[in-house]
Structures are given as structure tokens and as C-alpha cells.
Amino acid sequence: MEHQSAVAYGNHYGNGYLGHSLSSDEIGMSFDYIIIHESGHEWFGNSITSRDIADMWIHEGFTCYTESVYVECLYGYEKGQNYINGLKQNIANDHPIIGFYGVGFEGSGDMYPKGALMLNTIRSIINDDAKWWKLLLDYSNKFRHQIIDTETVVAFFNKESGLNLTPVFNQYLRYPAIPVLEIKREKGSIQYRWKADAADFNMPVDVEINKKQVRLQPTTTWKFTETRGIKDFKVLQQKFLIDVMEVE
Ligand SMILES: [Zn+2]
Structure with a gap:
């Protein structure tokens, strides 16, 4: 100690x-x-x-x-x-x-x-x-x-x-909770936003889209990925302490 x-x-x-x-x-x-x-x-x-x-x-x-x-x-x-x-x-x-x-x-x-x-x-x-x-x-x-x-x-x-x-x-x-990256799959694109308690919460997050690393800049309002026709989407969660939740 x-x-x-x-x-x-x-x-x-x-x-x-x-x-x-x-x-x-x-x-x-x-x-x-x-x-x-x-x-x-x-x-x-x-x-x-x-x-x-x-x-x-x-x-x-x-x-x-x-x-x-x-x-x-x-x-x-x-x-x-x-x-x-x-x-x-x-x-x-x-x-x-x-x-x-x-x-x-x-x-x-x-x-x-x-x-x-x-x-x-x-x-x-x-x-x-x-x-x-x-x-x-x-x-x-x-x-x-x-x-x-x-x-x-x-x-x-x-x-x-x-x-x-x-x-x-x-x-x-x-706050007790960690930020949650909410994602929605729609017609080959991904929508994403943060769910968090802190005012004006935003931070970037790194993901892999079709095996290529991309940095997203989510906020608390929905955004679309620039890439369409996404077959493969992975959030690089080792780098960010977050939860990822797929929503309808
Ligand atoms: Zn200690």
C-alpha cells in the first residue's frame, strides 16, 4: 500500500x-x-x-x-x-x-x-x-x-x-455505467450512436468494416457509416471500454 x-x-x-x-x-x-x-x-x-x-x-x-x-x-x-x-x-x-x-x-x-x-x-x-x-x-x-x-x-x-x-x-x-455503442443494421449500412449519461458525451471509436480499420466519430444522435454493402462489422473493443448493443 x-x-x-x-x-x-x-x-x-x-x-x-x-x-x-x-x-x-x-x-x-x-x-x-x-x-x-x-x-x-x-x-x-x-x-x-x-x-x-x-x-x-x-x-x-x-x-x-x-x-x-x-x-x-x-x-x-x-x-x-x-x-x-x-x-x-x-x-x-x-x-x-x-x-x-x-x-x-x-x-x-x-x-x-x-x-x-x-x-x-x-x-x-x-x-x-x-x-x-x-x-x-x-x-x-x-x-x-x-x-x-x-x-x-x-x-x-x-x-x-x-x-x-x-x-x-x-x-x-x-456515473456507474460505461458508454454503450448502439448499432442498427439497415440495408447494408450501419447506424451508430452513443448511449451515455454525461452531458454532450462523444468520443471516437475504431471499428473494422469489411476487414478494414475505420475510425467512427459517434455522438448521441444517429449517424450512418459511409460504407454501404457492409458484410463484416466489428468494434475494436480492446481499445475502448464500452459495451456494444445491437438495436432494432
Ligand atoms: Zn493501489
């Missing part, structure tokens, strides 16, 4: 976490989870600390994300994606990740896996790895040894990415 000046360790020096893996992907059993997770807290938790425990995702979401960065550094992008997507099994979508301010009330335990997968989603939205890694490094340097809150994180990510990510952060942090 993270503490200023020291990290506490308790995993009997075994791989995984107390004999099992938090990820459904087998790679989770190839390293000592607690060594990696708690090391991540030196940056996210100890160096950058949340002002209120309601914003504890600032520790746990980022630190959980560092686990997948570790896997990616050792084994490459695909394995990192498999690891982080294997954490989905732990997401409850029961309560918002942000708790209640001023009363010592932390939010849902989803702050770990869902927080990490939200960051992975934002990486896919930005769609430029050089920019993404620089943003994370700049974030950890800019707020080094500081106490911050959710608004500070969101403002920094908006400024550095040049995007308005506020509705994305709001959906994942302030």
Missing part, C-alpha cells in the same frame, strides 16, 4: 496476487503483482496525491494502469492490451468511481480496473502514442509532490491533448 515515504508490501514474494491473478489473462501470473502495483504508487499516490479520498482513482486508476505499462514494456502492445482488458472481469459498474467529497467517503472499487481501462480508452482516443507517453510523463513531472483533484487532472489532459475529454472523464468517473 502507498504511504508517504514508504510502500508497504504483502504478497509472500509470489507471482500474481496471493496465488491468483486479477487479470483473466495468464500473463498476470508471470510477475509479483504487488511489487509492480506498489512501485507504480511511487508516482501515482506518493508523488501525486489526491486531496480528498473521494478522488482516490488518482492513485489507483493510474497505478493499475502502470501494471499494463509494465507488461507492455516487457512483452509488447498486444500483451499489455490483453492484460489490461483481462481486468474487465473485476468491474462492477455499481457506483461512481468518485466518492463523496468532504466526508472521507471513497468511491467504487471500480477505481482500479475501470480507472485503468478509462486511461487505456483515452490513449486510444488520442491515437498517438508519442503524444500519450509524453502526456503521462509531463503529468507526473508537472504535479510531482503535489496534492491535486479530479478537475486538475481533467484540465491537464484536455490542455495537453488538445481535446475536450471532459465528457469522457465525466462518464467513467461520475
Whole structure:
């Protein structure tokens, strides 16, 4: 566990976490989870600390994300994606990740896996790895040894990415549900839109249309794919934490 000046360790020096893996992907059993997770807290938790425990995702979401960065550094992008997507099994979508301010009330335990997968989603939205890694490094340097809150994180990510990510952060942090991509098949075309709670929710999503990768820009109103005669349509769900629902 993270503490200023020291990290506490308790995993009997075994791989995984107390004999099992938090990820459904087998790679989770190839390293000592607690060594990696708690090391991540030196940056996210100890160096950058949340002002209120309601914003504890600032520790746990980022630190959980560092686990997948570790896997990616050792084994490459695909394995990192498999690891982080294997954490989905732990997401409850029961309560918002942000708790209640001023009363010592932390939010849902989803702050770990869902927080990490939200960051992975934002990486896919930005769609430029050089920019993404620089943003994370700049974030950890800019707020080094500081106490911050959710608004500070969101403002920094908006400024550095040049995007308005506020509705994305709001959906994942302030509502229990994740965005649902609704799709309708009609005469060889696909209609699509987001169903979400956050005001003005929108974000891109990558799909495969007839085996070719295409980036769609759904909003909460229906749009059509430019391609007609679609035989094959697949949403690349490893890159975005979303549900996909076919509607009539
Ligand atoms: Zn932790």
C-alpha cells in the first residue's frame, strides 16, 4: 500500500496476487503483482496525491494502469492490451468511481480496473502514442509532490491533448455505467450512436468494416457509416471500454 515515504508490501514474494491473478489473462501470473502495483504508487499516490479520498482513482486508476505499462514494456502492445482488458472481469459498474467529497467517503472499487481501462480508452482516443507517453510523463513531472483533484487532472489532459475529454472523464468517473455503442443494421449500412449519461458525451471509436480499420466519430444522435454493402462489422473493443448493443 502507498504511504508517504514508504510502500508497504504483502504478497509472500509470489507471482500474481496471493496465488491468483486479477487479470483473466495468464500473463498476470508471470510477475509479483504487488511489487509492480506498489512501485507504480511511487508516482501515482506518493508523488501525486489526491486531496480528498473521494478522488482516490488518482492513485489507483493510474497505478493499475502502470501494471499494463509494465507488461507492455516487457512483452509488447498486444500483451499489455490483453492484460489490461483481462481486468474487465473485476468491474462492477455499481457506483461512481468518485466518492463523496468532504466526508472521507471513497468511491467504487471500480477505481482500479475501470480507472485503468478509462486511461487505456483515452490513449486510444488520442491515437498517438508519442503524444500519450509524453502526456503521462509531463503529468507526473508537472504535479510531482503535489496534492491535486479530479478537475486538475481533467484540465491537464484536455490542455495537453488538445481535446475536450471532459465528457469522457465525466462518464467513467461520475456515473456507474460505461458508454454503450448502439448499432442498427439497415440495408447494408450501419447506424451508430452513443448511449451515455454525461452531458454532450462523444468520443471516437475504431471499428473494422469489411476487414478494414475505420475510425467512427459517434455522438448521441444517429449517424450512418459511409460504407454501404457492409458484410463484416466489428468494434475494436480492446481499445475502448464500452459495451456494444445491437438495436432494432
Ligand atoms: Zn493501489
